[in-house]
Amino acid sequence: MFQKIHFPFFISLLLFGCFFFSCTRKTPTVNEVTPVSPYHQYITPAEDFYAKGIYDSAYYYYNQIRTQSNTKIEGDKIVYALLKMAAIQQTQGDYVGSEATATEALSFFQKNTEAQYKVAIYNTLGINYQHLFDYANAIRYYQKASNLADTPLQKAVIQNNIAVVYMEQKRYKQAIQLLTILSQSPIVPNNLEHQARVLDNLGVCYFKIQDSRSGAYLKKALAIHQQLQFDYGLITSYSNLAKYYQKSQPQLAFTYAQQSYTKATAIQSTEDRLLALALLMEVSTPSQLPTYTKHYLQLNDSISKVKQIAKNQFAKIKYDATQERNENLQLKAAKAENDLALANEKFNNYILFFILLLLMISVVLLYFYLQNKSKKEKQAAIYESETRIAKKLHDELANDVYQTIAFAETQDLHNPVQKETLLDNLDKIYTRTRNISRENSLIGTGDSYEMELKEMLSGFSSSHVQIILKDVNVIPWNKVADEKKIALYRILQELMVNMKKHSHGSFAILRFEADSKQYLVHYSDNGIGIPDPIPSKNGLHNVENRIHAIGGSIIFDTSSSKGLKIKLTFPK
Structure with a gap:
């Protein structure tokens, strides 16, 4: 059995090492500022240790470039670092680790990646698979490298590597066929080292098939190697x-x-x-x-x-670097999360401030709106009262005064009968004037409110109409808001006026009631009831408006065929 050929690995370094080294060093111009990056920080010690054969230190610095470089914009630098790491692992016989490192480099290949980078990685993978006896993959990656090789010498060296795989597979005739083509290439005379390599491999193949030409090829190869030392x-x-x-x-x-x-x-x-x-x-x-x-x-x-x-x-260097990188990423993530939390808190504070500002503006606007609305309602109420007073003065009091004046001018007032009639008319005018004054007088809301309310309601009693009040005192009037007392006073006053003018009944009953949430007033009379719908100028419209203004409600009982029944409610 012949010694295993070492040419594939060594030649790959010989051909591609100088190329990559030349690609990675750049002398900055006078005005150029070189950025401080992981690559510029670690490439010099990595290359120096590699040249001296101190592979563990070289591997460490190449790995620093691999782990710390920006994967988006420094892909070629990472590929170069991975290539040198894979080469170091090959040198130390770690073909499995070298295969994993070279395979990692494939993930950084892009459309604009230099062809020479790809050639070197594919060739490195071919060597690894060859040493791992995975000959199919070895040939596949050697072919990939050969297809991308851009010089005849590179292509010839890689084709020789394929011939070595054939030799290890004992496919000697295929190896001889390929090596013969390489030996006849025009580049052979100008590349003695490549010529000796091809002749040596041809000699081994011929020896394996017991061809007598074997010795001549082996001796010629030895002579060239001795010449080149x-x-x-x-x-x-x-x-x-x-x-x-x-x-x-x-x-x-x-x-x-x-x-x-x-x-x-x-x-x-x-x-x-x-x-x-x-x-x-x-x-x-x-x-x-x-x-x-x-x-x-x-x-x-x-x-x-x-x-x-x-x-x-090598595994520990990679593991430690990965752990350090993960810790850095975790610290960055924690910082980013903290920054995000602070930003969110700041944003939430802005939102809260904005909401409070809107709320304050809304409150102010609502205040002015309610003030304006209240002012308008008061003005409308004043106008309504003035209109109603004017109407009463015109429709009722003015007519009576005019008739009385006309009576006094046309009648003999010395006549006792005529004199008595005049006095009766004046008494009616006085009574009407007092009633109008009472209807529009200031309402006291203090401790005397209950008594004033009773007096007002009882004042509508006459020889023809009886007013019956029940349980007025069940409502704690000192706990009822002043505006509700005033509204209720006017509402009941409107009901009384409406009863006296329109119902033609002989009695009216008002019953007061209180429960846990609201106060109730039940009104009923035996008059003619109310038309449906209620005329727009009827006083009951004023009743509805006033009860709604204090958050209450009014319910008309239309089930009864005679009389009027009303239930008033307003909240406590």
Whole structure:
């Protein structure tokens, strides 16, 4: 079994590392102010540690760029950081972790992402899948990288990687077909390193199918590597020639295996040392075997521990950075929530202030509206009273005075009968004048209110009409508001006037009542009742208006065929 080819990983770094490094460094102009960003803060130490092979520190700083950069506007910088992190993980043999890191970079690809970034990530994924023996995915991503490669050399290197996958799948004829095309490419004479790589792989393929051309390709590749002094190429050429001579010339095979081990030790490539020791175990004599076996086991244990430590270290760096980022996000979220709460509180205060302001304005407007309304109502009441007084004076008192004057002018007042008639007429005029004065006089609302109310109601009694009052004292008049007392006084006065002028009844009954919520006054007479509908100039319209003004109600009982029944209610 030939040594596993190391060209895919190494060449990907050789081709793409310089490109990305050149893309990430920029010398600011004299007037340019470089913004302080995570990328500018961490890229220099990351690149310096990477160049020195201090991969854990380099990984940490690349990860700082990855976690702290703005994902919306710095996608290319994050892709570059992820690419270098994936490369570091590959170097330490963490192919699963490297695959996860490179896959994360795919999520930051956009339409304007540089093609070279995509080529590098796809090539890195191909290498990871190749080492994880997922050959189908390895070829798929190598093809993606090859399709986007923009130079013949890049495309040729990636095609060589595909040929290596064919070799690992033991599809040697397909590998030979692809490698032959690459060996005949015009770029080969100008790229000795690429030429040696293709020739070495062709030699291995021909050896696997027992083709005699194998030795010539392997020796030509070795000669080019010796000319270039390319250490990794020499390690591979020595190893492949040791396998080639293992059966035919064991001693020469042992010499090549030792040369591979020596060169790997010189450049401190532990993976290549381990592969060279495995090869020495195969080609060494029985006496030498225990020594190489012991070295192999010790080195293998050491490499396994180093790989595991590296894996854990990379995982911890990512985890710590993620935790720190989450904590920062939580702090930002808490601050944003606090700011939002303060803003909401401030907004609510504004709303409350606005509502209170509207309420105050509404109260003021309502106050002036009620004042204006009350003023208008008082003016209307005054006008109504004046109109009613004028009507009474014109319709009743003026006619009586005129008739009395005419009587006095035309009759002999020395005649006792005529004199008595004149005195009767004057007495009627006096009575009418007193009644008009009483109807429009000031109403006392103090302790004497109940007595004045009784006197007013009793004043409508005559030889023809009897007024009956019941339970006037059940209402605690000292607890009734003054405006309600005045309104009730005028309402009952209107009822009495209406009864005397229109009902033609012989008696009227008023009964007072109180319950938990309101006061009630029941009125009834045995007159002719009221027409339906009530005439607009009837005094009962004034009764309705007054009772409604104090929040009360009036109910006419129309079920009775004779007389008038009314129930007045108003709240306590």
